[in-house]
Amino acid sequence: DAGVIQSPRHEVTEMGQEVTLRCKPISGHNSLFWYRQTMMRGLELLIYFNNNVPIDDSGMPEDRFSAKMPNASFSTLKIQPSEPRDSAVYFCASSLKAEETQYFGPGTRLLVL
């Protein structure tokens, strides 16, 4: 299995631009998670899905952030408009069930200038 796939691996953009991060979970996994990692705040759970349905989005910073999972093999995290404080590494993870072991993708390193 290829594991969790994320794209792009690196993204540099200017403040105000829209950013879309993509994730393909491991085939057969029913739960998908989006995390953000910064030096200041560590790892933060942004949102997670069970069977393509958002279950908990309490970690989403504000309305500029949105996430979708249109099918079992694809999810997006969108930031519109982006701000410099959004600069971070964004990880996607998946698991068979929400309470089981999560497998992480390699992350997307986002820099907003």
Add this chain to the structure above:
Amino acid sequence: GNSVTQMEGPVTLSEEAFLTINCTYTATGYPSLFWYVQYPGEGLQLLLKATKADDKGSNKGFEATYRKETTSFHLEKGSVQVSDSAVYFCALIDTGANSKLTFGKGITLSVRP
């Protein structure tokens, strides 16, 4: 609520030294416990896990025992290598209604040749 507390870092050791990284937790239910490792520039990888009291997780020479009486899950390795240099995260998933993975802050380990 659930929480994970890791010892303060960073930790610097010489090759072949003994490693202990402390982790204690607070949970409302009966959590599963995890150690994840993040190598430079990469995503998080599951290192080992334990799902019930007195279980010992082990992988790549690392071990951790689920101690319910002390609510701890300390990570140990008898002889570290330079290639073990990474950030180590302790985490838990509770078995209650909240299935989110709760992470500790992580600790950076540097191993000198």
